[in-house]
Each structure stands twice: as structure tokens, then as C-alpha cells.
Amino acid sequence: MSTQAARRRPGAGNPGSRPAARRRPSRRPSRADLHRRKVVRRRVGTILAMLVVTVVVCTVWFTPALGVRQVEVHGIADLTGDEVRTAAAIEPGTPLVRLDVDAVAARVRELPRVAGVEVERVVPGTVRLTVDERDPVAVINAPEGVHLVDATGKDYATVVQPPDGLPELKVSPDALGAAVAVLTQVPESLRRDVLSVTADSPSDVRLALTAGREARWGSSADTSRKAAVLAVLLTRKGTVFDVSSPELPTVS
Structure with missing residues (x-):
């Protein structure tokens, strides 16, 4: 007699087989775990x-x-960019943060025409030099050429031809500061009439004016007051206007 084998699931009807293992539920991390x-x-x-x-x-x-790849120069008129760059002596490739800007500025200020300079680092690799050149306020004629003098009294350059409209200084070395101080403190309207400044000492400043006139100034003290008095005196006839004592001015 033929029999049909019954289909059974694995483990079914086998009392010795183990039940399938259940998946253990995941444990939530504790506060200590989260902190760690x-x-x-x-x-x-x-x-x-x-x-x-x-x-x-x-x-x-x-x-x-981030090293130096370019040096820009701004504000120059008589100087050239190469002159300023040479004086600055900035080594190409120098890291910007290690650049000593004070030392660079000091080297550029050694150029006689430079009154001041600003040094800036510009990322990624540029150094910007903004130069303030000296402006002449008077000239000194000498055998070797015309010396330019700025508002501080510094003789900073020698040229062949003097700039137009600048008065000549005929002063002793110790009187240079007083002469320049008078010249730079008088009103522009009076300064345009000054042809030359003469001084044998700091207390003996004299201004040669247009139309053959002379203003005897004395020292550089009370310059603004002396200028105001002189403006009134110049309305009178005369050739010599003495304001060295502004309380007692004279015209002759």
C-alpha cells in the first residue's frame, strides 16, 4: 500500500526541536551613554x-x-614708483602677516621728497604704499641749483628751474625756521605778494613785497596779529611797513 508523505514545516511535529529565537528589542541609550x-x-x-x-x-x-607678489605705489608726483619700491626693499614672497610695516615706512621716509607714507597689507599678496610728497613753499638759490624748501623748513631737493610763484629765501641758517614760519602763517592774499624773505636772525624777518614795498616783521611771534595790522597799513602810501611791534606799527 502506497502512502503519501505529509509536508511538514521545519521543526513541526518534532518535540525535540527548539522554537525560533525572538529578536531582542533594542535598548534605548541611557543618559550616561548620551553624555559620553x-x-x-x-x-x-x-x-x-x-x-x-x-x-x-x-x-x-x-x-x-599669502606672500607679497605686488607692491603698489600711490600719491607720487615727482618720485617714480621704482624709486619708492627700491627704498621700501620688500622681499617678494614675504608672508604678509610677517611684513614689518613700520620698518618699510621708515625706509620710504628716508627719501628726501617723502613727508609721510602709509603701508597697507592687501590680501592675498599686495602691499599698498600711499606716499605724501613734500610741497615746496619757497626756494633758495645756490650755485649748484635751486633748493626747494617745504613748510617744515626742510631743504629736500635741488632742481634746475624753480617752480612758478614761490618766494626766494635769503636767510641765515639759524633764521630759516622763523622765515618759513612767517611765510606759511600769513594769509594767502598776502603770501601772493611776497617776492622774497630776508632774515639775518630769527628776530629780523623782512618780507619784500610787490611794487617795491617791504614789511618788517621781526620775529615769527604774533604773526596772525601782525598780518591783520599790515593789511590795514597797506592801504596807505609808503614803502616800508613796520609791524615788528604790532601795537606801534609805522609806515615810511
């Missing part, structure tokens, strides 16, 4: 940040990645 994870993340973040900062500092401070 947060601490680890913070430490890893701190380490990464320190690495980034270290790389940036090394790149900026020790490599030419």
Missing part, C-alpha cells in the same frame, strides 16, 4: 578645529601662499 557620545563629539570637533587652525597658521605665517 556628546563628550566624544566635542573632543573630535575640538581636535579637528585645532588641526584646521594649525594648517591655516602655518600656511599664512610660514609659506608664500
Whole structure:
């Protein structure tokens, strides 16, 4: 007699077989676990940040990645850009952050025509030099040429032809400061009439004016008051106007 084998599921009807294992439910992390994870993340973040900062500092401070590639010169009139760059003596490739701007400025100020200079770092690789050149207020005629004198009394350059409209200084060395002080403090309307300034001493400044007139100034003290008195005196006839004592001016 033929029999049909019954289909059975694995383990079915087998009393010795084990039941299928149940999946254990996942355990929620405790507060201590969460705290440890947060601490680890913070430490890893701190380490990464320190690495980034270290790389940036090394790149900026020790490599030419942000080094000087160009030196711009602004504000020049009589000087040339090459003259200023040569005086600045900035080595190409020098990291910008390590550039001694005070030393650069001091070297540029050694040029006689330079009254001042501003040094700027411009990322990624430019140094900008803004130069303030001296402006002449008077000239001194000498055998070797015409000396230009600025408002500080500095004799800073020698040229062949003097600039138009500048008075001549005929002064002793110790009287140069007083003569320039008078010349730069008088009103522009009077300064246009000054042809020359003569002084044998700081207390004996005299202004040669147009139309053959002379203003005897004395010292550079009370210049604004003397200028106001002289403006009134010049309305009178005369050739010599003495305001050295502004309380007692005279005309002759």
C-alpha cells in the first residue's frame, strides 16, 4: 500500500526541536551613554578645529601662499614708483602677516621728497604704499641749483628751474625756521605778494613785497596779529611797513 508523505514545516511535529529565537528589542541609550557620545563629539570637533587652525597658521605665517607678489605705489608726483619700491626693499614672497610695516615706512621716509607714507597689507599678496610728497613753499638759490624748501623748513631737493610763484629765501641758517614760519602763517592774499624773505636772525624777518614795498616783521611771534595790522597799513602810501611791534606799527 502506497502512502503519501505529509509536508511538514521545519521543526513541526518534532518535540525535540527548539522554537525560533525572538529578536531582542533594542535598548534605548541611557543618559550616561548620551553624555559620553556628546563628550566624544566635542573632543573630535575640538581636535579637528585645532588641526584646521594649525594648517591655516602655518600656511599664512610660514609659506608664500599669502606672500607679497605686488607692491603698489600711490600719491607720487615727482618720485617714480621704482624709486619708492627700491627704498621700501620688500622681499617678494614675504608672508604678509610677517611684513614689518613700520620698518618699510621708515625706509620710504628716508627719501628726501617723502613727508609721510602709509603701508597697507592687501590680501592675498599686495602691499599698498600711499606716499605724501613734500610741497615746496619757497626756494633758495645756490650755485649748484635751486633748493626747494617745504613748510617744515626742510631743504629736500635741488632742481634746475624753480617752480612758478614761490618766494626766494635769503636767510641765515639759524633764521630759516622763523622765515618759513612767517611765510606759511600769513594769509594767502598776502603770501601772493611776497617776492622774497630776508632774515639775518630769527628776530629780523623782512618780507619784500610787490611794487617795491617791504614789511618788517621781526620775529615769527604774533604773526596772525601782525598780518591783520599790515593789511590795514597797506592801504596807505609808503614803502616800508613796520609791524615788528604790532601795537606801534609805522609806515615810511
